[in-house]
Amino acid sequence: MSVILTKLTFSKRIIIYLITLLILQCIIAYGALLVFDALPPSITGVPEDHTVQRDSQKGTVSLIRMQINQNKNLSVQQVVDNLQPLFGYPITVLEADVLLPPSVKKELDEYGTAYDEDLDILYVSLDSHDILKLGPILMRDILESDFMPFSVFIFLWSLFSVAIFFILIYFAFVHFWKDLVNIRKTAERLGQGDLDARTEDARSWLFRPLASVLNNMGVHIKHLVTTSETISHAMAHELRTPLARMRFELSMLDEARSDEERLQYRKGLDEDIDELESLIKVSLSYFKMQQSQFELNLTEVPLKEWSEKLCKSLTLFKPENFELECNSQDDTALFDINLSDTIVKNLLLNAFKYANSKAIFSVFKKEDKVVFVIDDDGPGVPIEFRDRVFMPFSRLDTSRTRTTGGYGLGLAYVKLIAEIHNGKAFVVTSPLGGARFVVAIKSGD
Known part of the structure; x- marks a missing residue:
């Protein structure tokens, strides 16, 4: 029965439900009359038939007796x-x-x-x-009537009650039905691979949260699939460079004329193998963080003390004659200190690489957010590339070699960690003339 109903249109289902409801209502009405008739008068308030008939015939009996006496x-x-x-x-x-x-x-x-x-x-x-x-005396109640009149009465009574009941139920649940149909169709489209499928805004309070969750799930699935495709293509491109060098070094190793030359090629092979291992390691680490439900280790952090300690730990990585300025609000905030260290370190190391001579790190609280701002005086990021720089394996500088290092995952980590904190990361133009990277994460206060 359920399989047949799933293949019917909405209007046909309504007709089947109405007929079924009418039959059930007839059965219920007849059963209710039988039960009511069987109840004692003390409960129903309706006198028994023999009492009614005896009382109703008092006048007739008195007149007959009077005629006999006269x-x-x-x-x-x-x-x-x-x-x-x-x-x-x-x-x-x-x-x-x-x-x-x-x-x-x-x-x-x-x-x-x-x-x-x-x-x-x-x-x-x-x-x-x-x-x-x-x-x-032909004075029968309805339960003793002929079958046809009794059936007509039951049918008419059931028809009117079903119509009223059905109208009330229809207007009460029509929005629930439509919302459920829309949600089911959206789920089917998502299951068939249509990642752009979204359900309409639900009108009923019952399915409004479900529709919202389904739409958010669709957005998240599309983001994951798109990101995975991008990462797969980018990683394949990243693997080509060390593999090409290894292929060249292997061919040259066979043609080497001296032990010193062979040693140089073997060293190059070792370095390329190390680079491949490092690439695979950081890629797997990024995938794991992206796919899993990450639990934050929230800690009450004094912003000024934390920022000064972080800047001091990066002193050795600064280029010569490079100025790093740290500004912090004298306040406390609740966030994951390890992940926040990763955010700031990646951004500052990026500034050390591209800035000319100066970078400024600022941290402060704004409403329920903790904001990290890194300014530099480098070339900046063109507007058309500001979204792309946060994609995995994306670099504006395409001339990476084994000596320059980097896989283009630093800023991708920054954005991912910000999203784990229910925050965001973006880049704009800095007052220093270069890039201003801004990361806002939700504080646990």
């Missing part, structure tokens, strides 16, 4: 025969010793009248000790 010269049967044309049901005179059901007999002795619900007959005791039998 016509003493006639027998009871003669009076009844004279009255019979006035009634729509038969009236019969029974002897006093006629056999009656015990419950009817008891009621007749107590009230002078009794009603047999099974046969729809009213019994009346007379002063002459005879018993009048009135009926069968």
